Amino acid sequence: MARTAGSHSDITGPRVRDAALRLFARGGYAAVSMRAIAAEVGVQAGALYNYTPDKQTLLFDLMEGHMTELLAAARDDPALDARERLHRFVAFHIRFHHARPDAVFIAYMELRNLTPENFARIEALRGAYEDGLEQILRDGVAAEAFRVEDTKIATLAIIAMLTGVNTWFRTGGRLSLEEVTAQYWEMVRRAVM
């Protein structure tokens, strides 16, 4: 397949996003230059502006894409009993976050580098995700399956605990992700039941 020199936009766009994701996660949004992203992709800095209007939008698109994907993947089935729904949430959260450490890192660390408008949009998505877990806890309390004094606090505590796995877990370590998940589930289960 001959390719016109200087023309391969169909793949450059995703490569820009991939490079930005990796570099932002490693060095931080403010410390990573557009030139560095361009060098990672293998183009000159000016070429990036065919794919994003500016650096801020590039960051926002990465974060919004991650949060949207998270919300779409977090399927809950209210027909199941609350314990099973919570169990699935715990396993899903750990697995999903472990699979995309760079995006998770950026979604938590770069919030302050968003414009106020962009920040509000990301926070709304995060709030919607938290609402999903809180609904499980509320239903469990209503069914007298859980004992939780304040479902909002329990929601935030559980999510913080689970997301923390990403900061230390490495494949090939002492425990598998499945073993880690089982232990977190046991702690969560005891904390609310």
Add this chain to the structure above:
Amino acid sequence: MARTAGSHSDITGPRVRDAALRLFARGGYAAVSMRAIAAEVGVQAGALYNYTPDKQTLLFDLMEGHMTELLAAARDDPALDARERLHRFVAFHIRFHHARPDAVFIAYMELRNLTPENFARIEALRGAYEDGLEQILRDGVAAEAFRVEDTKIATLAIIAMLTGVNTWFRTGGRLSLEEVTAQYWEMVRRAVM
């Protein structure tokens, strides 16, 4: 007290650190210029270099100061029973971190902006703090007061959960810090007992 114009080093040093702490927490190390710090203090940029050899050292000193203070304040009494030691740890961690949100934020967010040598020193301090909690859990397991499958995992889970309070708690909200602490203690207690 007359003061020689252009000479008040006894207070400028702490003010440089305070300004850097506040600005780094708000905007991020990479995004905050030495000129911005100087403006906050009320001096010119060049004057900052009377108090720090460079920007990196300024960041490191803030983080090391915070971690050293944390370790010094986290007093444990092995003579007490494990449940009481854990209760005190939970209350201490939440209270200490709530009192210095900027330093806590920097200590978690700016690790990647440290040189490798400085990073290692901060991580060693963090590890020492975690060891304190893990020792409580181990002693509790040995005394059959706690049921914990893996004390290292439980340590990381508990610290992540407790530190998360800083991301959402605001004085004057629906609950007081004491009420929040009581609820977190209840969740931690159930998770390990």
Add this chain to the structure above:
DNA sequence: GTCTATATAGTGATAGAC
């Protein structure tokens, strides 16, 4: 679509006057 070149502004750090 990508290049080179550039406009405009900001960066960390230093030198020397006072």
Add this chain to the structure above:
DNA sequence: GTCTATCACTATATAGAC
């Protein structure tokens, strides 16, 4: 100890050639 002035770079973003 702080100031002004400056060095040597780097930044984001754009213009116009190809």
